[in-house]
Structure formats: C-alpha cells, structure tokens
Amino acid sequence: MNSLKVTLRIGLLRGSLELKQFLRQRESVVFTLLFPVILLFIFGSVFQDTIAPGVTFSQYFVAGMIASGLVNTGFQQLAITIPMERDSGTLKRLRGTPMSVSSYFIGKALLVTILMILQTALLLFFGSVMFDLNLPTEASLWWNFTWLVILGSACSTVLGIAFSVVPKSGRGASAVVSPIVIILQFFSGVFFVFTSLPIWMQQFAAIFPLKWLTQGMRSVFLPEDFATQEVAGSWEIGKSALVLILWLIVGLVISIKTFKWSRE
Amino acid sequence: MNTAAAIEVRGLVKKYANKTAVAGIDLTVEQGEIFALLGPNGAGKTTTVEILEGYRSANSGDIKVLGFNPATKGSAGQKWRNRIGIVLQSASDAADLSVIETVSHFANYYENPKDIDQVINDVGLTEKIDSKVHQLSGGQRRRLDVALGIIGSPELLFLDEPTTGFDPEARRSFWELIRTLKSEGTTILLTTHYLDEAQELADRVGVINNGKLIEIAPPSTLGGRNTAPAKVTWVENGISKEILTNNPTEEVLKLNQHFNGQIPELQVLRPNLEEIYLRMIGEVK
Incomplete structure (x- = not known):
C-alpha cells in the first residue's frame, strides 16, 4: 500500500518533470504539438470539396487529424524519445535508483x-473555427468521443513504449518511426477518403488501430447519415472499441516483456 | 549496522555469446573502504561492476552487495537501490533541466536523501545551481553525476571513471570530496584509468585482466612494488649517475661516505604504480 503510494507520487513527479523537459525543447513542441495543426491548415485549405451532402473534405480531415493527433503524441513521440533516452543514459541512470x-x-x-x-x-478549436467542424451536441457522442480519446491514447502510449525497442539508436529513431506513422495515416483514411482507397489498402489498414480511431472520430463529428458512406455502411463503433482494446493488451504485454533500459 | 563486508563475491562468471568476459572472480570489499578496480579496456572491469550494480546478471557465482543479491528483481531490488549510489561512465541526460531541478528531483527517489543545497555545494556547483545542464562544462557535468550518485545517502558508492576529462585542479577537489565521503563511512568502489588517482584514494587496488583478478593489494605494495629493486640516482661531476639495487639504504650510506656528507640531487625511486601496473597487464615486459 505504502509502496503503491510512493510509486504514484514519484510517477506524478516524473510526469511534471517530463512535461517541463518537453516544453523546453522547442523543436519537439513544434514537431509533436503544432505539426498536426499545420497539416490541418494545409489540407483543410487545399481540399474544400464536398464529399457528401453537408460534409466537406475538411470536416472529414479534421476528424482524421484528431485521431492522428493521438498517434503523434503517444506512439510517435514515445517511440522516438525513449530510444533517445536510452542512448543518453537517462534510462540507465534511472534504473540505478x-x-x-x-x-x-x-x-x-x-x-x-x-x-x-x-x-x-x-x-x-481550429477545426471548428476555420473548417466548419460541427461539435456534437448529443451527450452520447461526447461520451463516445471521451472513451475513444482515452482508449486511443492508452493504446498509442503502450504501442509507443513497445515499439521503442525497434530503432537501433536515438538518432535514427525518427527515420524509422515517422514513415510508419505517415504511411498509416495515408492508409487509414486521414489524408484521403477511406472508401476511395484501393481495397487492399483498406484491408491492410483495418489491422491497425488508427483506421478504427479515425472512423470512430468521424462517427462523432460527421452527420449521422454519413455512416452509410463507410465501408460497412455503419460506424462499427463496437468493433472500433474491440480492436483498440486488443491492441492495448498486445502493446501492454509487449512493452512489459521487451522494455530495455540500455542499448545492449 | 552489521559488520559484514560491503561487497562479497565468490566465483563470479559472466559469458557472452562468443567470449567469457569474467572468468571466476573472488572479491571482498570491506565497509568504509575505498577499493579501486584497475584494468585495461575489455578486461571485464565494466562487466563486473555492472553485475554488482544490478545492471547485468551473472552466469554463476555467489554475489552479495550490502548483503543482497543485486540481480533480485521487483520491489526488494528497488529498496536495495536506496542504499547504493551509482555514478555512471557517460550520461548526457536531463540537458534541459537546471542543476537544482535535477538534483532535487532525484532526491525524491530516496527514502533518506541528503540536503540538496549541501550536496550541490559539496560537488562545487553552487555557482551553477540555476544553470541548465547542457550549459555545464564536461567537468561540471561529471560533478553533477556525482551529486546524483550521492544524493540518496548511499552506504556504497560506485564510481565509474569519475574524473575523466577533469583538469588537475578539479581532480584534486574531487579527491577531497571522495575522502570526505569516506570519512562519513561510505564504502566506495572506484574504477579508473588514472593510476595516480588509485594511489591517492584507494585503500586497496584490484587489477583485473582477461576476466580474472590477478592481484589485490594496497597501492604501496601492489605487484611487489615495495620490495622491487629501487633506482638510486645522483649527480657526480655534473654527470647523472644511477644504480639499480635491492638495498637502497646501503647504497645511500655508501654514497654518503663517498661524498663525505650531502649527496648531490639524490633520489631513491621505487617503480611507480603505473610501471608496476603495465607490467602486470603485460603491456610492458
């Protein structure tokens, strides 16, 4: 009980330290936090076609970008910074305390x-102010949004920790991780309307959580009848939850089993 | 407080896929002692120390560090880490935090931390207390490493090549700090490349080569240094003279009579620790 308290207290202290360090690295703030916003401006401004009655591509894109944001702050950020911490000796030092x-x-x-x-x-904010993103008014949609965010970021976090053993060095990490994220974004219907992608691409994307997360976000932010435009003709919200939970478990097991404190 | 040895190792063996890094080491470090481990790169020094620190596990051997097996996982292992301090060879972490932020954060990890300002003062970083870690010089960075190693009031401190990159003055003040820690009862296991450092600080020195401890002795008697032939040198008629002898006292007495008093520029030289060490590890025959 006491040791649980200590673990939590130090976990909180580490969280505030991590945040302090993060905010002091200007490039990481720009890369992680602002890059998705910049993408939102670019794509939102370029593609303003209507893809269905009452739905513009920019609305579609904002929903996908919110889902991608969870991948950026969790998976991408951790899979890049943990190898760097491993190289710099941060993890080894912590291991000795x-x-x-x-x-x-x-x-x-x-x-x-x-x-x-x-x-x-x-x-x-920018999605609703600049690109007509409709914020949901129904409580049930906000509830869906909340669990999608929580489950999505938990999934993204554990997969980021699990993936952190893959890059051979901190310096090469972003070259390994970023393309994976970008390809997944293309395949999962963030940059293009998912149903316009080749079937094999759709099927490949359906293995990974991002596709389900973007679809879930669309169910929150796009009109209800847009569901008929989805692959299955419905939002498949239960299936999204199931896929995310499965990945969460897989990620958790892998990160506990494979986490490494030092490079060798 | 018990009086058992701080470190007790019997038959430590560590094998990697294609080589044996440590081939059976026995080692006892007493409480309150400064023990220096010397050895060339690749001799098994780092592997041995990292096993004692709990970073690696041994293939076989009986290992007790403060009465505890360092390979123990889980909360017992974490508890044991309250009692040790580790100063790693190279670390470049926490660059965006200040000295005080870093030290006070690490103080939170320990049950019985030292006074933060006192520790920063002890390592000579008071003037740099608000500087970001990336603004520190190499030597200052190293002193911060030491501060993080001792903040938890360790009973046993591991120092891995602590003064690499120090200027002579910084090294002297660092030695003072280590002596202070010793006087407070801290046991210290030191690895170093500097023989003068081992000579200055260590109560005993262990030389490790090819995965074996080839000798353990106080610096003054290592490798039979105290009984090795001594070199007596002096100057006669403007010419340097020297003689190698097993009985330097007798030679000096003879010279004393020869000169009828003062012997010009007399020196009696035992082989220094470095010569002895290089001979031991086979660098010099």
Missing part, C-alpha cells in the same frame, strides 16, 4: 495525456 519502472511509465502516460488534451483542444 529506487524509482520503479511503474513510476517511469506513469510519468510517460501523464505526459502523453497532457499533450493529447492540448493537441485535441487545438485541433477542435
């Missing part, structure tokens, strides 16, 4: 949560 692994993960999760809230707020 009484701080527990759980505290380290709590700190990371807190950082991701705060960044995710900031990013989602930014995207919602």
Whole structure:
C-alpha cells in the first residue's frame, strides 16, 4: 500500500518533470504539438470539396487529424524519445535508483495525456473555427468521443513504449518511426477518403488501430447519415472499441516483456 | 549496522555469446573502504561492476552487495537501490533541466536523501545551481553525476571513471570530496584509468585482466612494488649517475661516505604504480 503510494507520487513527479523537459525543447513542441495543426491548415485549405451532402473534405480531415493527433503524441513521440533516452543514459541512470519502472511509465502516460488534451483542444478549436467542424451536441457522442480519446491514447502510449525497442539508436529513431506513422495515416483514411482507397489498402489498414480511431472520430463529428458512406455502411463503433482494446493488451504485454533500459 | 563486508563475491562468471568476459572472480570489499578496480579496456572491469550494480546478471557465482543479491528483481531490488549510489561512465541526460531541478528531483527517489543545497555545494556547483545542464562544462557535468550518485545517502558508492576529462585542479577537489565521503563511512568502489588517482584514494587496488583478478593489494605494495629493486640516482661531476639495487639504504650510506656528507640531487625511486601496473597487464615486459 505504502509502496503503491510512493510509486504514484514519484510517477506524478516524473510526469511534471517530463512535461517541463518537453516544453523546453522547442523543436519537439513544434514537431509533436503544432505539426498536426499545420497539416490541418494545409489540407483543410487545399481540399474544400464536398464529399457528401453537408460534409466537406475538411470536416472529414479534421476528424482524421484528431485521431492522428493521438498517434503523434503517444506512439510517435514515445517511440522516438525513449530510444533517445536510452542512448543518453537517462534510462540507465534511472534504473540505478529506487524509482520503479511503474513510476517511469506513469510519468510517460501523464505526459502523453497532457499533450493529447492540448493537441485535441487545438485541433477542435481550429477545426471548428476555420473548417466548419460541427461539435456534437448529443451527450452520447461526447461520451463516445471521451472513451475513444482515452482508449486511443492508452493504446498509442503502450504501442509507443513497445515499439521503442525497434530503432537501433536515438538518432535514427525518427527515420524509422515517422514513415510508419505517415504511411498509416495515408492508409487509414486521414489524408484521403477511406472508401476511395484501393481495397487492399483498406484491408491492410483495418489491422491497425488508427483506421478504427479515425472512423470512430468521424462517427462523432460527421452527420449521422454519413455512416452509410463507410465501408460497412455503419460506424462499427463496437468493433472500433474491440480492436483498440486488443491492441492495448498486445502493446501492454509487449512493452512489459521487451522494455530495455540500455542499448545492449 | 552489521559488520559484514560491503561487497562479497565468490566465483563470479559472466559469458557472452562468443567470449567469457569474467572468468571466476573472488572479491571482498570491506565497509568504509575505498577499493579501486584497475584494468585495461575489455578486461571485464565494466562487466563486473555492472553485475554488482544490478545492471547485468551473472552466469554463476555467489554475489552479495550490502548483503543482497543485486540481480533480485521487483520491489526488494528497488529498496536495495536506496542504499547504493551509482555514478555512471557517460550520461548526457536531463540537458534541459537546471542543476537544482535535477538534483532535487532525484532526491525524491530516496527514502533518506541528503540536503540538496549541501550536496550541490559539496560537488562545487553552487555557482551553477540555476544553470541548465547542457550549459555545464564536461567537468561540471561529471560533478553533477556525482551529486546524483550521492544524493540518496548511499552506504556504497560506485564510481565509474569519475574524473575523466577533469583538469588537475578539479581532480584534486574531487579527491577531497571522495575522502570526505569516506570519512562519513561510505564504502566506495572506484574504477579508473588514472593510476595516480588509485594511489591517492584507494585503500586497496584490484587489477583485473582477461576476466580474472590477478592481484589485490594496497597501492604501496601492489605487484611487489615495495620490495622491487629501487633506482638510486645522483649527480657526480655534473654527470647523472644511477644504480639499480635491492638495498637502497646501503647504497645511500655508501654514497654518503663517498661524498663525505650531502649527496648531490639524490633520489631513491621505487617503480611507480603505473610501471608496476603495465607490467602486470603485460603491456610492458
């Protein structure tokens, strides 16, 4: 009980330290937090066609971008910064102190949560002010939005930690991680309307959580009857939840089993 | 407080896929002692220390560090880490935090942390207390590493090549700090490339080569240094003279009679630690 308290307390302290460090690295703030907003401006301004009655591409894109934001702040950010921390000796030093692994993960999760809230707020704000994103009025949609964000960022966090063993070095990490994220975004219907993609691409994307997250976000932000335009003719919201939970479990198991404190 | 040894190792073996890094080491470090581990790169020094620090696990051997097996996982292992301090060889982390932020954050990890300002003062970083870590010089950076190693009031401190890159003055003040820690009862396991450092600080020195501890002795007697032939040198008629002898006292007495008093520029030289060490590890025959 006491040790649980200590773990939580140190986890909180690590979270605030992580946030402080994050905000002091200007390039990471721009890359992680503002890049999706910049993309929103570019795509939202270029593609203003109507893709269905009452639905513009920019609305479609904002929904996808909010889902992508969770991938950026969680998966991408962690899979790049953890290898860097491994190279710099941060992790090795922490390993030599009484701080527990759980505290380290709590700190990371807190950082991701705060960044995710900031990013989602930014995207919602600019999306609704500049690109006619309709904020839902029904409580049930906000409820869906909330669990999608929580489940999506949890999934994104554990997969980021799990993937952090893949890059061979901190310096090469973003070259390994960023293309994966960008390709997934293309395949998952963030930059294009999902149903306009080749079938094989759709099927490939359906293995990964981002496709389900973007679809879920569309169910929140696009008119209800747009559901008929989706692959299955419905939002498949239950299926989204199921896929995200499965990936969360897979990510959790892999990160616990494979997490490495030092490079060798 | 018990009086058991701080570190007790019997038959430590560590094998990697294609080589044996540590081939059976026995080592005892007493409480309150400064023990220096010397050895060329690749001799098994770092592997041994990292096993003692709990970073790696041994293939076989009986290992007790503060009475505890460092390979123990889970909360018992974390608890044990309250009692040790580790100063790693190279770390470049936390660059965007200030000295005080870093040290006070690490103080939170320990049950019994030292006074933060005192520790920063002890390592000589008081003037840099609000500087960002990336603004520190190499030597200052190293002193911060030491501050993080001692903030938890460790009973046992591991120092891995602590003064690499220090200027002579910084090294002297660092040695003072280590002596202070020793006087407070801290046991210290030091690895270093600097023989003068081992000579200055260590109560005992262990030389490790090809995965084996080839000798453990106080710096003054390592490798039979105290009984090795001594070199007596002096100057006669403007010419340097020297003689190698097993009995330097006798030679000096003879010279004393020869000169009828003062012997010009007399020196009696035992082989220094570096010569002895290089001979031991086979660099110099």
